Amino acid sequence: RVVVPFSGKNELYSGFVFDIRKTLPHYTQKVKEISDIIEDPLFGKNIRDLFIFTATQYLLPLHFLVNQYIKTIGGKRLEKYIQCTTDFQKLDKSLQKEKGLKKEFIDYLADNKLCSLSSIKKNFGRTALQYIKDLEQIDIIRRISIETGKTTKYLTLAHSEKKTKKMLESIEKKRFHSAVSITERLKKVKTHILDEKTLIKGIKYGRATLEILRKENILKETPFIIKGTTNMQAQVPQFTNGSSLKTRNKQIIRQIQTEITSKGKVLVIFPELTLIQRVEEEYKEAFGDDLFVWKGANKRNFIKDVNMTGKRVILATPFSLFIEISQLELIVVANASSKYFKQSDFLPFNALIVALKRASLEKTKLIFSSVLPEDNIFFLIKKGLIRQKEKETLKTNIQIVDMRKEFKCKNRKMLSRSLEKQMRDILNNDGNVALLLNRKAYSTFMMCRECGYVIKCPDCETSLYYDKERNKLVCPVCGYTTNLLDVCPRCKSPNIHYFGGGVQKLIEQVSNLFPNIDVIKMISGTKASERKLLDSKNYSHTVFVGTEFLLSHLLLDNVDLFGFISIDIFLHHFAFDAAMNAMRVVSEVAGEMDGKEIIVQTYLPEHYAVSAIQNMDYKQFFEEEFLIRKELSYPPFKNLIIFTFKGKKNYETLGNGLKFKKILQKKFSKEIEVLGPSPAAISKKGEHYFYEMSIKTNLTINKIRPVYFEFLSKKTVKIRPEVHLCPLIIE
Incomplete structure (x- = not known):
């Protein structure tokens, strides 16, 4: 990391050296002199290339990606x-x-x-x-x-342990015990290197004793350079399935113990920290002091702790894919089908694609582990680029309930008769039930039955939902709230009705049907004390009701029945992979339930995804899913880029989208298919308007990148790209 005077005013900036060249470019007026070197290298060529690949393929500014995932560990x-x-x-x-x-x-x-x-x-x-x-x-x-700040200094033993022990005898009595504590702390670290602050933390007379040890040449300064990984032979990535997360991790632990060398390291990445909590004890039992678990703390400490302590097995989240880890022999992507590995507002890239690229660069073994393969993984399995290693057949006991028949029988409750009956049987025997409904509110919208007027947010133009706990109408986009209405604002009719339902209404119905049970609500956005991991073994005679949040925050070992109140919410999502998401969410539950009863309620029993869900037949599902995607030119058969335009002026925002569309069509002619721009699913949030434009193409993203950034530099409108890559980009 260096300091360089950038811009016309030569303002100082810190940055990373990405390349060293022997000759100057022809535009020498743009060449800047390095003012200072303030940190030793934190990553090598392979990680540099991974940064460049990810920034290029996901249309990200390179500096943004590096600054977000690599934090300085130096004091300066x-x-x-x-x-x-x-x-x-x-x-x-x-x-x-x-x-x-x-x-x-x-x-x-x-x-x-x-x-x-x-x-x-x-x-x-x-x-x-x-x-x-x-x-x-x-x-x-x-x-x-x-x-x-000051440049961080790293210290190591200047001599062998035997000679060090003899030299310590010359230290004065007052400092002797402190000196021994410092040297012993260094010996415990496999690399025998620690920074000054860590070395003396909690040791009496630490700073003064450290100076004595330096003066007596017992300790010496040493550079802290993280060496990259280069394995000798390329490895074919592997997909391994299994039932529960616990079972799959036992398989992974066995592979680590049998296939990794004594000095080799393993990086296991999880989509969420709560999943790390669920498996931490198993890894600790297997690897003891060789285990490092990242718990969401400072990323600076992650870099230091992983590379200084020499711990061999590392549990972390996707950011760790960009951390240099010496002697890395295996990367494991646990729960690989999770939606939280895909590009989103919280993750600017697809972690599965980036993991494939890192493994390719470093010739590292790579294992994807999940109940069922994710769509990109299945595509690569079919192409012979990922080896499938099936461990066991998934036990399933899934019942599909046609809610149209319930309606014909005048059952207006959210629970079908079959689900209600089985809940009653289980609860009467002190069992537990979990119900998933991916909506939070009591009612999803409020409409006048006289004129059809729907109450909307004055800022976002989105339908307001009814929050019964707050007794307010609430905007799901911007959080605007207002009091309940007695009459229609348009026709003044009192005939206003609440439609739809979410977790709040479901809890009310469950409580009315089963008044003597405990009901626990599990949704995101609640206070920290309610976000902890719950173990169903600690409960009985209880119904857990929640959104998809429930899947990662509830251990299902002692749940006897799981009900999907409406799988249609997943199927009707506007994303092209909505059916895959429905299949994924049921497969995760099926894996954890291990053959116990699952009831899936739907108004679309004939949907190909619902048919596949009943038998958890993912091969049948992908056969039909990929036929549709190929016909419509969706990934993994083509690259898909969704550009979201954001601006305060409606027509100006739309206009910028149309201008960009014209530039792309002129530049690439028949090589791309452009859809839109059209209003986004959430077309207005507060004072901002949103338009989406989709591009389907076989072109590599690096051809579109310069056009995108050139347009971005000339316009004040904000654009957010969402990139879905054909996974063959890794070849």
Whole structure:
């Protein structure tokens, strides 16, 4: 990591050296001199290439990706400051007339003269960034970078353990025990390297003793360089299935114990931290002190702890794919079919594709583990690029209930007669039941039965749902709330009705049907104490009701019946892989239930996904799913890019989408198929409008990338790309 003066004003920035070249480019005026080296290399060529691949394929700025996933571990860093360049008393009258928050901001700068950008954001929010730009334009302030902190120093033993022990005898009695503690701490670490802060933490007279050990040449400074991994022979990735998460992890542990060398390391990535909690004890029992578990703490500590301590088995989340790990022999993607591995607002890439690329670069063994294969994995299995290693046949006991028949029998409850009967039998025997409904509200919308008017959010134009717990109408997009209405705002009729239903209504119906049981609600967005992992073994005579959140936060070992109140919610989702998502969610439950009863309620029993769900026949499912996707040119047969345009002006936002469409069609002609732009599923949020445009193509993304970034640099509209790659990109 180095410091370089960038921009016309030569403002200092820190950055990573990605390449070293022997000759200068022809545009030498853009070449900058390195001001300072502030950190040793944190990754090598393979991880560099992985960053470049991911940024290119997912249309991400390279600096964004690197800064998000690689955190400095050194103490020295650059901090941005805002400095006044003039006397505020001499400002022109127009500036003195500023009012409100901007006036407070100017007064703050005048009082402090030099302010860190972090303190400005803390006191005035991101609005202050626009104020800074305004003041920069009239040359009143300037941005500067100041190096803060000290360079982190790493220490190791200067001599053999035998000689070190003899040399310690010369240390004065007062410091002797502290000196022994410091050297013993170093010996316990496999690499025999630790930073100063970690080395003396909690040791009496630590700092003073450290200086003595240096002076006596018992300890010496050493560079902390993380060596990359290069295995000798390329490996064919493997998919292994199994029933429960626990069973699959036992399979993985056995493979680690039999296939990995004594010095080799293993990275096991999970989609969520709660899944790590579920398997941590099993790994700890198998690997003891050789296990490192990341629990969502500082990423700086992750880099240090993994590479300094020499721990061989690492449990972490997808960000760890970009962390250099020396002697890495195996990557395991656990619960590989999880939707949380796919690109989203929280993860800017598909972790399965990135894992495939890293394994390819480092010639590392790669195992995907899940109940059923994800669509990209199945596609690569069919192509012979992933080896399938089936461990066991999934035990299933799935009943499909046609809710159309329930309606004809005048059953208006959310529970079918079959589900209600089986719940009653189980609860009468002190058993437990889990019910999943992927909606939270009591009612999903409110409509006038006279004129058909639907109550909508004044900002987002989205239907308001009824939250019975708060007794309010709520916007699911922006959070706007209003009181319940007695009459229709349009025709003044009192005939207003609540339609649809979610977890709140389901809990009410369950409580009315079974008044003497315990009901536990499990949804996301609740307070931290309610987000903990629940073990059904600690409960009896209980119904767990929740959204998909329930799957990762409830251990189903002591659940005797699982009910999907409406699988149609998954099937009707607007994403092209909605059917796959429905198949996935039932397969996860089937794996954990291990042959116990599952009831799936639907109004679409003839849907090919529902037919496949009944027998958990994923081969039949993919056969039909891929026929449709191939016909419609969807992944994995073509690349799909969904561009979301965001802007405050409706027609301007749409206009920018149309301009970009024209540029793409002119540049690539018949090589791409463009759909849209059209209003997004959520077309308005607050004051912002959203339009989506989809591109289907066989072109590689690196051909579209320069066109996209050139357009982005010339427009004020914000664009978010969502990329679904054909997995053959890895070849």
